[in-house]
Amino acid sequence: xxxxxxxxxxxxxxxxxxxxxxxxxxxxxxxxxxxxxxxxxxxxxxxxxxxxxxxxxxxxxxxxxxxxxxxxxxxxxxxxxxxxxxxxxxxxxxxxxxxxxxxxxxxxxxxxxxxxxxxxxxxxxxxxxxxxxxxxxxxxxxxxxxxxxxxxxxxxxxxxxxxxxxxxxxxxxxxxxxxxxxxxxxxxxxxxxxxxxxxxxxxxxxxxxxxxxxxxxxxxxxxxxxxxxxxxxx
Numbered sequence: 374x375x376x377x378x379x380x381x382x383x384x385x386x387x388x389x390x391x392x393x394x395x396x397x398x399x400x401x402x403x404x405x406x407x408x409x410x411x412x413x414x415x416x417x418x419x420x421x422x423x424x425x426x427x428x429x430x431x432x433x434x435x436x437x438x439x440x441x442x443x444x445x446x447x448x449x450x451x452x453x454x455x456x457x458x459x460x461x462x463x464x465x466x467x468x469x470x471x472x473x474x475x476x477x478x479x480x481x482x483x484x485x486x487x488x489x490x491x492x493x494x495x496x497x498x499x500x501x502x503x504x505x506x507x508x509x510x511x512x513x514x515x516x517x518x519x520x521x522x523x524x525x526x527x528x529x530x531x532x533x534x535x536x537x538x539x540x541x542x543x544x545x546x547x548x549x550x551x552x553x554x555x556x557x558x559x560x561x562x563x564x565x566x567x568x569x570x571x572x573x574x575x576x577x578x579x580x581x582x583x584x585x586x587x588x589x590x591x592x593x594x595x596x597x598x599x600x601x602x603x604x605x606x607x
Contacts, residue, residue, distance in 0.1 A: 384419060384423055385423055385426040385427050385430065386430075388417050388419055388423055388424060388427040389426075389427040389428075389430045389431055391417065392407075392413070392417075392427055392428070392431060393431060393434075393436060396431075396436060396437070396447055402447045405446050405447050406443075406444050406445065406446055406447075407428075407437065407444065407445040407446075407447065409444060410424050410425060410428070410445070413428075428445055435448070436448070459472075459473070459543070459546060466549065467597070467600075467601045469546060469549075470546060470549055470550040470553060470597055471594070471597055471598070471601075473543045473546035473550060474550055474590065474593055474594045474597060475594070476539075476543060477540075477543070477590050477593075478587070478590045478591060478594065480536065480539060480540065481524065481527075481540075481586050481589075481590055482583040482584075482586045482587040482590070483536075483583065484527050484528050484531045484533075484536050484540075484586070485527055485570055485573065485574070485579075485582040485583050485585070485586035486579040486580065486582055486583035486586075487531040487532065487533065487536075487579070488527045488528075488530040488531045488574055488582065489573050489574045489576070489577055489578055489579040489581070489582035489583075490577065490579045491530060491531060491532050492530050492574055492577070496526075496530045497574060497575055499526060500523065500526055500527070500530070500571055500574055501571065501575075503519065503522050503523045503526055504523060504564075504567055504568065504571050506519040506522070507519035507520055507523060507560075507563065507564055507567060508564050510560060513552065513555060513556065513560070516555060516560045516563070517548055517551045517552060517555065520551055520555075520563055520567070521544065521548065521551065523567055524540060525537065525540060525541070525544075527570075527574075528540050530574075550593065550597060551593075553596070553597055553600055554592075554593045554596040554597055554600075562592070563589075566585065566588065566589040566592065567589070569585035569588070569589075570582055570585040570586050570589060572585070573585055
């Protein structure tokens with residue numbers, strides 16, 4: 374590889390990192406759109422091809438979306454590459470959802486434990502509010518989103534950003550599995566199991582929250598397997 378090519382790649386990485394940092398800090402986007410490619414090149418003191426390669430890198434990472442005639446839009450879908458890869462690797466939906474639930478069964482009990490140990494008063498209030506949203510959900514779609522929001526908030530409260538990122542990376546799969554399992558067992562059981570997790574959080578009892586979350590996820594796995602077994606027989 375020529376030295377000039379190496380330097381270009383290094384410069385692209387540097388601009389990509391600087392762009393990502395500016396986006397996360399809200400310094401560049403106006404109503405969700407970044408400045409034009411020409412303006413970014415001037416701002417960062419590089420050529421337009423370097424900016425183009427840097428934004429392509431960020432697009433692959435799920436941070437921006439480049440649209441012809443519109444510009445560079447911030448989308449903040451860092452999980453998108455994982456969701457897309459899962460669909461390619463596991464084209465059969467049932468197996469894809471089962472494996473996603475297995476991942477959650479490993480991650481989420483630990484998230485619940487840490488959330489119980491680290492939650493502030495404000496965090497507990499927020500989790501209670503999200504639980505009430507689930508209880509009052511008017512339909513399956515609203516219940517799915519409320520369920521997802523509760524789990525995301527637990528990840529945030531756990532104090533580990535990587536936990537949240539990992540859950541977001543399978544969020545789309547989570548919606549699909551929730552649709553299947555809530556249709557199978559009903560929203561009422563999810564409400565009841567969330568209440569058990571919340572009880573542990575409010576008491577600051579990490580072991581209780583962990584145990585309740587494990588039961589919650591394992592129940593979902595069982596529901597999905599039952600549903601798949603019936604589908605195979607049909």
